[in-house]
Amino acid sequence: MRKFFCLAVLELLTVLCAAAAFGQSVSPVIAECGKKCNGEFTITNNGVTPLVVSVEARSFSIDPSGHAIYRAVDSTVDLQLAEGSARISPKAAHTFGYKLKCSAAPCSVTLLSTMSVGRTPQGILVRVQVPHVIYLCDKAHGCRDSVRKAAGVQ
Amino acid sequence: MLNRIARVSLALMLAILPFSQFTPAQTASNAAAVSLSFTVNGSLTVAATPGAITFTPTDASHATASGPISVTTSWNLQGSGSSIWTVAYFSSSTAALTDGTANIPASSVFASINGGAASACTLTNVNVAAAKSGATCPTIFTANGIAAQGTNTGSLLLSLSSPSQFLATTYNGVITISASAT
Numbered sequence: 001m002r003k004f005f006c007l008a009v010l011e012l013l014t015v016l017c018a019a020a021a022f023g024q025s026v027s028p029v030i031a032e033c034g035k036k037c038n039g040e041f042t043i044t045n046n047g048v049t050p051l052v053v054s055v056e057a058r059s060f061s062i063d064p065s066g067h068a069i070y071r072a073v074d075s076t077v078d079l080q081l082a083e084g085s086a087r088i089s090p091k092a093a094h095t096f097g098y099k100l101k102c103s104a105a106p107c108s109v110t111l112l113s114t115m116s117v118g119r120t121p122q123g124i125l126v127r128v129q130v131p132h133v134i135y136l137c138d139k140a141h142g143c144r145d146s147v148r149k150a151a152g153v154q
Numbered sequence: 155m156l157n158r159i160a161r162v163s164l165a166l167m168l169a170i171l172p173f174s175q176f177t178p179a180q181t182a183s184n185a186a187a188v189s190l191s192f193t194v195n196g197s198l199t200v201a202a203t204p205g206a207i208t209f210t211p212t213d214a215s216h217a218t219a220s221g222p223i224s225v226t227t228s229w230n231l232q233g234s235g236s237s238i239w240t241v242a243y244f245s246s247s248t249a250a251l252t253d254g255t256a257n258i259p260a261s262s263v264f265a266s267i268n269g270g271a272a273s274a275c276t277l278t279n280v281n282v283a284a285a286k287s288g289a290t291c292p293t294i295f296t297a298n299g300i301a302a303q304g305t306n307t308g309s310l311l312l313s314l315s316s317p318s319q320f321l322a323t324t325y326n327g328v329i330t331i332s333a334s335a336t
Contacts, residue, residue: 066336125206126204129200
């Protein structure tokens with residue numbers, strides 16, 4: 001009976017966690033770097049349950065409408081992430097550091113942070129993903145604008 | 155003549171003396187400058203409600219979701235003119251939902267955005283972060299040249315429609331709501 005009660009409570013908590021609103025913020029969204037690029041970004045858990053965030057990298061180019069076109073990280077990119085994942089408490093934030101070098105500049109890299117909450121016994125679990133966008137040029141100032149301009153973005 | 159000059163000078167001095175003696179001295183302190191600085195980093199927030207949905211069969215090959223997923227994209231960027239795009243995708247086109255053996259492909263998952271007509275989540279779009287071809291749902295929100303600050307709320311209602319009967323089992327899946335910015 002006691003075991004059944006514990007299982008019922010666990011199931012209820014799981015359903016409540018899964019049903020709760022959740023979201024995540026990234027700050028800053030866009031970073032411009034010169035040849036030496038040491039940066040960091042912060043992920044904030046806006047929800048009321050702890051979340052595990054995983055970070056993955058993508059190289060990208062930009063189409064004329066301004067959208068990123070993602071691909072696997074280029075071989076010319078040397079990216080060192082201090083951490084690949086982290087557990088973030090409710091209403092808390094975590095800062096990820098990185099070092100980026102590109103043998104061919106300019107280069108554009110996105111660090112995608114993904115988090116999900118709860119588990120669902122059946123159906124679909126919702127994950128949220130936000131980007132930290134890094135533009136690396138010979139000089140940091142105006143790097144993003146020059147990349148977008150070269151892509152034909154109005 | 156000299157005496158007259160001396161007397162006039164003395165009279166003038168006596169006339170001025172009381173004022174110069176009792177007028178308070180004016181002093182000015184040095185200006186203390188306090189510099190202020192305030193940096194607000196740009197931010198992008200994506201929130202989805204609820205965190206999971208379930209499906210209820212309406213017949214042997216159709217099912218409706220327990221409710222729409224409300225997706226709110228909020229941004230505060232440095233300068234205007236950026237591009238933001240929010241989409242939903244599955245990590246596999248052949249197994250959007252699965253029990254480990256039996257699969258429901260993305261072509262059987264339909265998405266209605268903001269109450270519009272439902273379309274299969276089979277879009278091939280390299281703009282999607284995961285770059286999974288053929289498993290992207292219709293765009294939830296996109297804008298180019300946006301204002302520095304803004305919020306968009308959209309709804310994503312999923313449904314299942316299969317050309318054949320669903321196998322009797324319990325299916326699970328993950329949908330990713332992904333925002334990109336450039």
